[in-house]
Amino acid sequence: MFLALKEVGQSKIRYTLISLIMIAILFLVFFITGLANGLSFADSSSLQNLKTDYIVTNEEADGAVINSTLSEDQLKTIEEQLNQQSTPFSLTISAVEDKQGKEVNVAYFSVDTEKYSDIEIIEGKNISELTGNEVIINENIKNHGYELNDIIVDKISDTPMKIAGFSKNQTYTFLPVIYADFDLGMSNIYGDEPSYNAVLYTGEKVDISGFDTLTKNEAVKSIPGYTETQGSLMMMVVFLFIISAFVSTVFFFIITIQKLNQFGILKAVGADTKYIAKSIFIQVILLTTIGLSLSGLAIYGITQLLPGEMPFKISPTLMLGTAGLFLVLNLLGSLLSVYKVAKIDALEAIGRVE
Known part of the structure; x- marks a missing residue:
């Protein structure tokens, strides 16, 4: 925890830029997800709410x-x-x-x-x-x-x-x-x-x-154009998740490469891979949580400004589910950085020539 927070404090501009990129991507993910959910609801809410089995x-x-x-x-x-x-x-x-x-x-x-x-x-x-x-x-x-x-x-x-x-x-x-x-x-x-x-x-x-x-769900899916519209929107959401996870992985991997010498020194003085990996995971969780919180606030703000006719619907449960999935993807992506750290040879990292 100390190492992770100390590094974030020392490189404020770098991590601020990463956080802003995360906020922008997450805002887009939340917005497209809410739009897809809103379009689905406006298209079919009457059939979903029929008083029948x-x-x-x-x-x-x-x-x-x-x-x-x-x-x-x-x-x-x-x-x-x-x-x-x-x-x-x-x-x-x-x-x-x-x-x-x-x-x-x-x-x-x-x-x-x-x-x-x-x-x-x-x-x-x-x-x-x-x-x-x-x-x-x-x-x-x-x-x-x-x-x-x-x-x-x-x-x-x-x-x-x-x-x-x-x-x-x-x-x-x-x-x-x-x-x-x-x-x-x-x-x-x-x-x-x-x-x-x-x-x-x-x-x-x-x-x-x-x-x-x-059933009502079967009737909803049979509405002309419903499946095609939802399929297109969900494909956009899936690709946004993939792109956002890829961007986060690349950012943290590049930062890891830039710090190989420092990590080598840490290993040379006794720090093990588990300790360094923990700091990477803490940074990922910290920055992702900040991005999720601020993008969530931005989505709440934009919903107050959207016209009532616009089909936008996002619930706290949907946002939490989306946020949880994004956090998991970021942690999985950070494993690449952890793998790079695990392969570091302390002597090579600090400049020893064989």
Whole structure:
């Protein structure tokens, strides 16, 4: 510990520059990770938060709820074979106008309000309390000037709807989700008959011939474009980890090479490899911890400045997991420096010529 801290104190500029580089790299890692998590959540939070265990769709949809269509007869067939509590489900994309006349795209989730469970509400009524033309809409619609009990009108069907409640974390492909009862008619805005996309049920999994039974996670991964987007972002995060670990390893290795004579002298006066290796590990942990702390503070600061519409989401658990992984990678990289120290011959390092 003494050797590690003494050296950092003697070479303030060198280690300050290393710390700044670490902070910049870690900030980028945290930011891309939060962006990937935020994009994932904005794309699929409504499906993740469905009050159900399983989702039944037709086979042709390949798991994509929005591509599935079920007729009345198919609906009856599924409900008969399930033999447990279930509710039909409809997903419809449409638009409403905000108070400035600007078009706002929305996604309607039509359910049987007598069978569907209540969702997380931040203000107003819940699913089981809806009557008449009342709906529940995700809170981000407030960014367009709407408040509780305001009337919104669907642009396709001209149906007026009263905002009876605001929900939380209910977006589908970045669109605010509007929960409505089937009787309101938002499931058949593109035709005369109600359109059903799936059947939701809670309980044991039942495989029904001619249909797909999906978990919520499987339905999320089947959202068009979801897997491709997340794959690209995660690839960026992985490469950032690799690059950051490589940069840290190179920095500490170069510093180790520059100090070979000093390490040789230490060995000549009795210091063993374990003692020197411990000082290297302490330096790595110290500088990485400083970088993690300051980059974490920078991320917290930037989140306070980001607009509410930007899909950015990073939790303390995610940050701690990312930080722990980065620290492990840095320690593994420092083994190269330790290996170099272990190979030092004390006499050669201090300049003896054979």
